[in-house]
Amino acid sequence: MTGGGADIASGHLPVMWQQVMEGLRVVENGTYLDGTFGRGGHARGVLQRLGGxxxxxxxxxxxxxxAVAEREFGTDPRVTIRRGSFADLANWDAxxxxxxxxxxxxxxxxxQLDVGERGFSFGKDGPLDMRMDPDSGESAAQWLARASEQEIADVLWTYGEERMSRRIARAIVARRAQQPITRTADLAQVIASNMPRGKxxxxxxxRSFQAIRIHINRELDDLERGLDAAYANLKTGGRLAVISFHSLEDRIVKRFIARHAKAPPANRRLPAAESFVPxxxxxxxxxxxxxxxxxxxxRARSAVLRVAEKLEAAA
Incomplete structure (x- = not known):
């Protein structure tokens, strides 16, 4: 996502840049992984702090x-680039x-938001795609063309916390029976025309666009896998920094950190658990x-940053 910080010249302002740099606490000869390169705002900050x-x-x-990463960082011997989801970082030898x-x-x-052709924005008309990797999986238009009314409603409620999920799902199914929904403006119009009037x-x-995007890109599943992989590959003293933009993501990150940092509450009905070591x-x-x-x-208004440090495991 975008935020304030450095890299003004390139037109990209990474969210909470200063806080991320402080949180990562970059050491000169360390190894760091940016799992969401974007346009490289945070990556530049890390690279500035790395030595040879x-x-x-x-x-x-x-x-x-x-393509941006290859163009701007590809000749730096300290940098290695891989296309793929951070959910699969455990499979990367580097x-x-x-x-x-x-x-x-x-x-x-x-x-991604600012280019209508990517299909993420209800404010810019374009093909209804929403895939972060346009070469993988089905587009939002393809999913909406085949999903049941119940499945659409469930996605809107689960990932968007949209209270009008059933009404919107019903309207989408009715509209696609007349003609396919293939443009972002078409979907936005269907949703808006079925929302209660008022402020x-x-x-x-x-909320509906958010929910469909999360579903299409399997974002919450990828986050859980990525957190586990990051934890497994962090050195003792290594830092994990995660910026989330809505409560579903932040809840996963918060619970993940707590699971490894705090002992679970005792249950008097169960045998005493082994002593917990954070x-x-x-x-x-x-x-x-x-x-x-x-x-x-x-756009930074909903950003939440959480930072955690890996502790030495018990012998």
Whole structure:
């Protein structure tokens, strides 16, 4: 996603740039993985802090992001680039020797939102695609053409917390019976015309577009797999930094850190559990963008950063 910080010249302002740099606490000869390269704002900050013996591993699903990474970082011997989801970082040999830091900047990036042809934005008409990797899986239009009314409603409710999920799903199924829904503007219109009249703090299609995007890209499943893989490959003292943009993501990250940092509550009905040894330590509380960043980039308003440090495992 986008936020305030560095890299103004390239037009990309990464969210909570300063807080991420402080959280990762980059060491000169360390190895770091940016699992969501985007347009490289955070990656540049890490690279600036690395010495000749440092390494930066870059991942992204999006071929356009990878093209930027190759163009801007491909000749740096400290940088290794791989196209793919951070959910699969455990399968990358370059990550197997241990990581001093891992960053996940979740959600959709500004370049993806700002280009109508990618199909992420209800505010810019384009093909209804929504795939972060346009070469993999089915598009939003393809899914909406085949999914049942119940499945659509479940996705809108589960991933968008949309209270009008059943009404919207019913309207989508009725509309596609007349003609396929293949454009973002068409879907936005169907949703908006079936929402209650009145004042809306956000666009009426916001939650539904979010939900469909999360479903199409398997974002929450990928997050859970990616967190496990990052944890397994972090060195003792290594840092994990995750920026999330809605409560479903943040809840997963918060619970993941707590599971490794805090003993589970005791249950008097069960035998006494073995003593708990924490293997992660939360670094401070959840952080949000400050007022200066919000003024420069309103998209940062929902960003939440959580940082944790890997502790030495018990012998």
């Amino acid at each position: 013996g440092g390494r930066l591993l870059l991942m992204d699903k999006d071929p356009e992001a990878i 990550a197997q020797n241990g990581l001093d830091g891992v960053l996940f900047d979740l959600g959709v990036s500004s370049p 809306h703090d956000i666009h009426p299609a916001t 293997t992660l330590r939360a670094i401070g509380d959840a952080q949000k963008a400050d007022t200066a960043e919000l003024a420069a980039n309103p």
